[in-house]
Amino acid sequence: MKSLNIQSLARCVTARAVRLWIFGLAVAGAITTLPAATPAAAHGERSQQAFLRMRTLNWYDVKWSKTELNVNDEMELTGKVHVFSGWPQAVAKPGESFLNVGEPGPVLIRKSAYVGEVPVPRTFSMDVGKDYEYKIVLKARRQGRYHVHVQINVKDGGPIVGPGQWITIKGDMKDFxxxxxxxxxxxxxxxxxxxxxxxxxxxxxxxAATAWILYWFMTKGIIVRYWQVKAGKGAELIGQDEKRIGAITLAAVLLAVVVFYAAANKEFPRTLPMQAGLLTGISPIDEPRSTVAVQFKGGSYTVPGRELRIRVKVANNGKEPVRLGEFTSAGLRFLNPEIFTTRPDFPDYLLADRGLSVSDPNPIAPGETRDLEVIVQDARFDIERLSDLAYDTDSQFGGLLFFFSPSGERQKAEVGGPVIPRFQAGAAL
Incomplete structure (x- = not known):
């Protein structure tokens, strides 16, 4: 009786009915999927954890040579990156890194990339605590307006995204x-x-794949095969004809692979493997040792006020007085308006031109050591989700402080450490 029911149901399930069913599912899937397939505006760097962006790679002096291009025009993305000394334990160290550009698809192609003077078409190594200078040459390919970032991919650590700028490309991609x-x-x-x-x-x-699927699908169909397996007749699904078709298909596939390989090898006898090596020994930036020493003494982050307060001891070992002018972290720049009297050319969403102040604005004289309280406060701290450091396991921040002398000389100092999260505005440090 069970076998008779299966045979009756099999006659009812016609190939046309199955095809209509599959077609209906495909149309329904397309209708529900296409409205959500909208272009991405940026790359979701805000979704990365605060500790990852603040305590891995500190980007500075980032520049885009152009923000408007025509198709086939070239631009340069340059800058420097400091590999933070307090690299988080949860992230793999940058012993194997790849300099890349973050963009929504190949809207600009990467013509070349350099770290220092060394071309880096493949993976290279960086040392913790060092600074490196980079340059990426890009060529405009697709018209539109896109957010373009510098990015370094770290093996087992994922992509670490730097500052981004909106780039407008005019023209037509067919001319590329x-x-x-x-x-x-x-x-x-x-x-x-x-x-x-x-x-x-x-x-x-x-x-070939479609023919293979259709053969198995149209002979008996998925539903009938399911019923036969449920009825204990799964062993009868593959007979001599099915084994013969399988053997013929396997032989045809192997023959096609051999023929295509021989044809390609004859036309292109000289080939190179993929560039999968590791470049080591790339020299970091050869810059004079900073004459300003900074010692972190503690800090706090007040969530309601979006305010980071840190206490540091600053020793000026140079020949000129210095003043603190900038704090940068995760690509954001917080500026002291007393030092930066004009707004620098930098993406607005990452530039807090009045986001930095100090407890004692007077210059630090040569040979002087002074305790300072540095206040970093701006809505961008929260918009870029750096305030999430208050919810991290170790609640540590990281960044760079830049000091300026009257002659315009700039001194860089790394700063970082644990901060106490506070959830009440006006709480003492």
């Missing part, structure tokens, strides 16, 4: 070209080179 001269002297366009065979190979294997 990417010419490259090969070793034998010929020139090819990487944008279109080999694209025909790429399509052929993809559609060939898609057609």
């Amino acid at each position: 070209t990417n010419p490259v001269t090969l070793l034998e002297g010929s020139t090819i366009d990487l944008e279109t080179y080999g694209i025909t065979w790429t399509y052929i190979y993809h559609f060939f294997w898609m057609a």
